[in-house]
Amino acid sequence: MASDIYFNKDHHAVRMAVREFVNKRINPYVDEWEKNGFIPLHQVFKQMGELGFLGIRYDLQYGGEGLDYWYECIFYEEFAHIKGCSLPLAAAVQISMATPAIYEFGSEYLKETYLKPALKGEKVAAIAVTEPGAGSDVSAICTTAAANKDHYILNGSKTYITNGAQADFLTLLARTSDEPGYHSFSLFVVPTDLPGFSAGPKMDKLGMRASDTAELFFDNMKIPAQNLIGKQGEGFIYQMKQFQHERFAVLPLAYTLVRDMADITVEHLKNRVAFAKPLIAKQVLRHRLAGYLAQAESLQQLTYHIIRMKMAGQDVTKQVSMGKLIAGDLIIKAAGGCLQMFGGSGFINDTLISRYYRDVRLLSIGGGASEVMSDIIAKTSGF
Amino acid sequence: MDILVLLKQVPDTESMISIADDGVSIKGDGLKYVINPYDELAVEQALKIREAQGGTVTIVSVGSAKTEQAIRTGLAMGADKAVLIDATGMMIDGLGTAKIMAAAIKELPCDLIFAGHRAVDDDNYLVGPATAEFMGIPNISMAIKAEVQDGAIVCQCTVEGGTKDVKAMLPALVTTQRGLNEPRYTSLPGIMKAKRKPMDVKTVADLGLDAAELKPLVTIKSMSQPPERKGGRMIEGDSVQAKVAELVRVLHEEAKVI
Ligand SMILES: Cc1cc2nc3c(=O)[nH]c(=O)nc-3n(C[C@H](O)[C@H](O)[C@H](O)COP(=O)(O)OP(=O)(O)OC[C@H]3O[C@@H](n4cnc5c(N)ncnc54)[C@H](O)[C@@H]3O)c2cc1C
Numbered sequence: 001m002a003s004d005i006y007f008n009k010d011h012h013a014v015r016m017a018v019r020e021f022v023n024k025r026i027n028p029y030v031d032e033w034e035k036n037g038f039i040p041l042h043q044v045f046k047q048m049g050e051l052g053f054l055g056i057r058y059d060l061q062y063g064g065e066g067l068d069y070w071y072e073c074i075f076y077e078e079f080a081h082i083k084g085c086s087l088p089l090a091a092a093v094q095i096s097m098a099t100p101a102i103y104e105f106g107s108e109y110l111k112e113t114y115l116k117p118a119l120k121g122e123k124v125a126a127i128a129v130t131e132p133g134a135g136s137d138v139s140a141i142c143t144t145a146a147a148n149k150d151h152y153i154l155n156g157s158k159t160y161i162t163n164g165a166q167a168d169f170l171t172l173l174a175r176t177s178d179e180p181g182y183h184s185f186s187l188f189v190v191p192t193d194l195p196g197f198s199a200g201p202k203m204d205k206l207g208m209r210a211s212d213t214a215e216l217f218f219d220n221m222k223i224p225a226q227n228l229i230g231k232q233g234e235g236f237i238y239q240m241k242q243f244q245h246e247r248f249a250v251l252p253l254a255y256t257l258v259r260d261m262a263d264i265t266v267e268h269l270k271n272r273v274a275f276a277k278p279l280i281a282k283q284v285l286r287h288r289l290a291g292y293l294a295q296a297e298s299l300q301q302l303t304y305h306i307i308r309m310k311m312a313g314q315d316v317t318k319q320v321s322m323g324k325l326i327a328g329d330l331i332i333k334a335a336g337g338c339l340q341m342f343g344g345s346g347f348i349n350d351t352l353i354s355r356y357y358r359d360v361r362l363l364s365i366g367g368g369a370s371e372v373m374s375d376i377i378a379k380t381s382g383f
Numbered sequence: 384m385d386i387l388v389l390l391k392q393v394p395d396t397e398s399m400i401s402i403a404d405d406g407v408s409i410k411g412d413g414l415k416y417v418i419n420p421y422d423e424l425a426v427e428q429a430l431k432i433r434e435a436q437g438g439t440v441t442i443v444s445v446g447s448a449k450t451e452q453a454i455r456t457g458l459a460m461g462a463d464k465a466v467l468i469d470a471t472g473m474m475i476d477g478l479g480t481a482k483i484m485a486a487a488i489k490e491l492p493c494d495l496i497f498a499g500h501r502a503v504d505d506d507n508y509l510v511g512p513a514t515a516e517f518m519g520i521p522n523i524s525m526a527i528k529a530e531v532q533d534g535a536i537v538c539q540c541t542v543e544g545g546t547k548d549v550k551a552m553l554p555a556l557v558t559t560q561r562g563l564n565e566p567r568y569t570s571l572p573g574i575m576k577a578k579r580k581p582m583d584v585k586t587v588a589d590l591g592l593d594a595a596e597l598k599p600l601v602t603i604k605s606m607s608q609p610p611e612r613k614g615g616r617m618i619e620g621d622s623v624q625a626k627v628a629e630l631v632r633v634l635h636e637e638a639k640v641i
Pocket of ligand 1: 093127128129130134136137159160161162163208213362365366367368369370372375
């Protein structure tokens with residue numbers, strides 16, 4: 001197996017542990033979660049926390065495993081085998097979207113109070129950046145946090161927040177000054193059990209139907225000053241760094257999903273006879289699938305290159321943006337192409353391929369749209 | 384309490400098995416290997432008893448270098464240490480394995496032994512009971528409950544159409560049956576700790592056994608694949624009643640199962 005060049009026995013053991021968990025404790029429940037439009041995250045994260053899946057690259061000191069990006073990548077590669085993307089999304093929020101900034105810039109107090117329980121799976125985390133009036137243009141957010149003695153007063157709203165309805169705390173970006181520029185924002189840990197917080201009704205979405213996505217409201221909510229992450233005014237910079245972890249997490253999910261979609265499509269084409277032969281005999285279909293696999297392979301290689309860059313302490317903003325751009329385009333093309341090969345059955349809602357098709361549509365939108373990735377690539381390339 | 388677990392590495396039951404060119408063995412390349420599922424129950428039960436009573440859990444396995452992977456999984460579940468008897472290249476049958484096990488166990492502190500009731504590759508049902516026999520200790524087969532009480536192991540076992548309660552004084556050997564417990568999942572901290580746990584590697588000669596003693600009494604003459612499963616058959620009929628009547632007739636007259 002080619003991947004043995006990259007992975008040793010320990011990596012393999014971790015891979016097997018995640019795979020067994022996905023096969024036995026996750027996949028049997030996915031259909032039910034999809035039907036209910038809900039995943040009991042406190043229960044599932046508790047199980048994941050006990051097995052050490054939530055803090056792979058975080059320090060032992062905070063209940064992490066002290067391992068490196070290769071292990072995290074293995075985790076995501078295996079988690080992508082879940083039959084639907086809602087839980088991988090929820091887990092990626094917990095692991096790579098809402099906690100990296102607390103770990104990197106947060107005080108010991110914040111790490112003890114929020115990071116540790118999040119890694120144990122005792123607290124569910126969400127990342128709250130997007131607002132009704134500001135998505136791609138993060139600097140347009142208008143939720144405010146006004147400093148007032150030993151606390152901040154939070155006012156405003158956030159929308160499309162994954163895990164929003166179940167979260168125990170939010171890692172939230174708010175404006176702390178009216179001045180123009182990037183130093184007017186701060187990142188906070190906002191516990192959802194304080195007065196002034198409320199969540200809107202569940203949103204009815206195209207895909208990711210088991211993931212809870214909510215609009216959140218903050219009405220004169222008093223946030224203790226010690227819940228500020230790092231320094232006041234640095235939140236935007238912290239969040240841009242945090243986005244790198246979020247976007248990286250998408251890559252192993254994407255190339256693994258492309259392969260899984262190709263696998264179930266090949267299986268279908270082998271069994272589906274048309275014009276007196278199994279459809280897999282059609283060269284046009286074989287070539288289409290081969291194209292997806294070739295691109296998945298190159299995305300995997302870019303991902304492994306990024307891991308090596310990260311391990312060497314290099315800035316990966318440009319490469320991660322390239323990866324996310326490629327991943328978003330590829331997975332939407334592959335999902336559409338595979339669904340096409342399923343014919344009418346692909347159009348039926350409860351088939352796996354149609355679930356993938358709906359779920360993966362988010363990839364080129366969430367966590368920074370493809371066009372935003374292209375902007376970053378252009379800028380970091382000097383034009 | 385010092386508890387031993389006899390553990391075998393077997394091909395994953397989900398693997399596609401193909402027969403090797405010699406016609407008497409299977410192709411090992413590309414197969415995924417796992418702990419024999421019944422031995423996983425054995426590890427779990429040993430860990431449960433250790434957690435309740437204190438003591439150690441030691442894995443004993445006869446295999447080759449690649450067996451380490453299955454052993455490390457058992458250590459990652461929580462066993463304390465392991466002994467691997469490397470028998471690479473030797474042709475050994477179930478009785479031979481039991482002889483090796485008995486010789487290896489003689490050198491270890493041992494109050495209680497758990498083993499799977501069979502390995503899912505060879506389906507011999509032999510190594511556990513034969514090891515007990517060579518050691519001269521009691522054997523209890525196919526336990527679905529196993530508790531230590533006052534120097535004895537008290538088990539509930541499956542028998543044809545029912546269960547029986549059995550008790551044996553320690554030391555004793557107990558083989559496991561599905562239903563005994565739900566094996567725990569390996570955790571990342573478990574995997575990392577397992578790397579530092581001791582695994583003794585010994586050869587058959589180290590145990591004072593010579594090859595002649597282990598000459599297999601059973602040899603495999605040939606292997607063949609089971610016949611391909613035929614496609615399903617739909618029962619036709621105008622009403623549910625008619626379909627059921629036809630189904631009963633087919634099961635009774637053609638399949639002869641009812
Ligand atoms: C299911 C789901 C879950 C989400 N989870 C979260 C979450 O947990 N936390 C969170 O904070 N947010 C979350 N989001 C929000 C997501 O990050 C935003 O939707 C995304 O950043 C795009 O912002 P927008 O929706 O405001 O689109 P807009 O900013 O209005 O952009 C619309 C479109 O315009 C184009 N566009 C944007 N900028 C440019 C540009 N510079 N050049 C050219 N074209 C451009 C793109 O095609 C883009 O898709 C989630 C969204 C969804 C759908």
